[in-house]
Amino acid sequence: MSQKDSVCSRSYFVVVMVFVHVYILNVMALLLYVYYTSESAHSPTDSGALPPSGQGAAPPQGPLVPSQPPSPEPVSQQQQQQQAMVLGRLRRLEGIKVGHKQKVDLVPNKIHYLKTLSLKPLLFEIANFLSEEECKLVIHLAKLKGLQESQITPSDIQQEAIDEMDISKEEIFNLLDYNQDGQLQMKEVLTHTRFGDGVWITPENIREIYTGLEADPDGNGLLSLEEFKQLNTNAFQTYLRQRGVQKSELVRNSKHTWLYQGEGAHQILRTIRHRVIRLTKLPPEIVEHSEPLQVVKYDQGGHYHAHHDSGPIYAETSCFHTKLVANGSTPLETSCRYVTVLFYLNNVSGGGETAFPVADNRTYDELSLIQNDVDLRDTRRNCDRANLLVKPLQGTALFWYNYLSDGEGWVGEQDEYSLHGGCVVTKGTKWIANNWINIDPDAQRQNQFQQAVSKYTNEEGPAEWAVDNIYKDLHVEL
């Protein structure tokens, strides 16, 4: 029978076998998909699919693997990838409650515990995240690279930007007069003076300036519109420049440097990056394209007043790291540091705690940070009033989110409660390092960035990454 012949032919058999193998491949693809999906939805105690840290294996450079499937309908592999480019979900660890401990698998044959320190911000502590040797090596590398002042004194800064502002005295007064009572209270002046030139203003400074400038003739500690109108726009800055500013009067009194952590970097820095990936469970591609490691040295007397590592997000806000791929002009910019991982590199003889002044407060109100001349953001004076104080301990890491979830698996609003600072070092030196994970709250822009950097990397080699170039000159932050 010719029919039977065709069924039994060798070519027909090959077709059937190809058919079978396509199915086997499909099954394997689905198994992989299920594996990634369930891995991401899994409890933080399970080991991920990442290479063990310390091996220096490069993570895949392709498009983002979706942490959660974007649609309940089954999709083809191709569809999956296309949707993943736009809709990948980010893992976010659970805090459960203050004091909760969960195991994490970071280093082979070693158990680490993630202890919840606060829910607002979502903040964890991991003891022995780095070994003593790793800490020492990072300090050594930072010294080799060389550190520079984190902030320079304002006498060196041009005041042109402020001089050129085309805004009337009444308008400024109204902006400052938060409660609209026609008077500027101490806290109203204090809240806004940080937008100046990096000098930290205390209530005593204000009184000194009022007296020096004869700005408050009736001496009631309040500025009326009339009194305010008499002042030169740059009166505060001008006064301070003439009087001279000490380093201890700056917002930030430290030195720092940046250590490149990408492919080809020192083994120890690669290890730390991989460990951070396992800790945060964020997509390796995003972490790999984030800022380099910042190493900070606080000498005795050093401090960093309370601040947010990354700013609020408005409709027109763009991120430093994705602005190259963003279209059009961007009036507002911030660093979009979704996560901060802070490492304590040494034990400090005195002071140097990390303060979270409003952690787990019931409410957040910028103005209520300053009460009766007590500025809770002031880490030289008021660390003892902070809701949470973390003592530096060599090898310990802190890990927190600077942004909330958007409820859809991506970056949402700024978490204002993440306000934190470095208390004054009363004795000895303090060394820390910061790893920030930069994610654009606009998922599409982040994905465009990933594609662009991935392409750039492949063409130009790892040492020329855009991120490093962007941050190479960002030594001074005001």
Add this chain to the structure above:
Amino acid sequence: MSQKDSVCSRSYFVVVMVFVHVYILNVMALLLYVYYTSESAHSPTDSGALPPSGQGAAPPQGPLVPSQPPSPEPVSQQQQQQQAMVLGRLRRLEGIKVGHKQKVDLVPNKIHYLKTLSLKPLLFEIANFLSEEECKLVIHLAKLKGLQESQITPSDIQQEAIDEMDISKEEIFNLLDYNQDGQLQMKEVLTHTRFGDGVWITPENIREIYTGLEADPDGNGLLSLEEFKQLNTNAFQTYLRQRGVQKSELVRNSKHTWLYQGEGAHQILRTIRHRVIRLTKLPPEIVEHSEPLQVVKYDQGGHYHAHHDSGPIYAETSCFHTKLVANGSTPLETSCRYVTVLFYLNNVSGGGETAFPVADNRTYDELSLIQNDVDLRDTRRNCDRANLLVKPLQGTALFWYNYLSDGEGWVGEQDEYSLHGGCVVTKGTKWIANNWINIDPDAQRQNQFQQAVSKYTNEEGPAEWAVDNIYKDLHVEL
């Protein structure tokens, strides 16, 4: 060639085709698995796989569908079901931040918003969850069934249990003396008197009792061990029984009834159950085997002092609803109400707010609830001091979790911040209803219960469900 013959034989072709079909089936099974996995991991704004509420369709009675895969390894369908019986994950909605609003799909062609009221407890408000007609109908059904006092006055209660307690005066004193200073402060006595017989004790009551019993001869408001030893164990209760207790002096001053919501129940009650399933995204089988609807009426002057809807969980704690399947004796029992959904059925002319005294407090400390004679749990006096007050509004639902997550997708520790009460009704009448979703913190026990009740249901018919039987006699709660 005989070899070629065997390859081309009809039976070999059949074998290959069976092989192909097995793969097709496997692919379909995996697709189904992915479908369920991704559906459960989906954002709360998406419509689930449940039948639209109002159609009265019965949800599946089979084993729990796992909301999250229990293992990153791919598993066969059979394995999945076996594991699901033990390890199904529960959905938990995201609060994001106070004031956050998210859309929920509860009723066809209608949009509801879930507004986050607090994170501790995780508490949401849904306006217009019930229509005016639905509210009226529920009240009507409750009246038809008939309401009874939620709590009876203690003169009717046997005191034998307390009399029979074999515990020395010193031991009781030490238990009460929280700060171990050898004296019983007012707050130490107040905190523990609720374990008595349902009478709410105020600082004035304590002073009245001290005077009436001449218990505090030195009149310093503190009880020493010597003074305490002079008291009869039941002194407080005996004194109050002789003096007589008003309804307003009880912990709870209301009437209530239970409305069966299972299969065959009134259409409106089925609708509400289905809507609650869509709201909470919890497994339908669990919700269907939870307590019936409790309808509560507060007359003018009615109240319910602040309490937890369900107690803390210790190793030996068992749940009312699963104790039939639990092995061995159970010294501690609680209702294991994972979720409370509270419906306001009418507008109240005056008072009757729901108070959450410590919502989003930075810390929870039972003793600090009582400060300087002010007991924050007292909803007749101190509702104005509560962190959160919700005004009753017809049709609005509140939804909160009485337990935290365990971090593994199941029920964890009690959320102490879920403390809440009903403020005194100053004018008119207040009608509310409560839906509780009972889940055993021991997942295995919950699964055994599901299987047992499912079997029972199939054999005996829906009206004889164990849960209804358990709760039928639970009219009086102390």
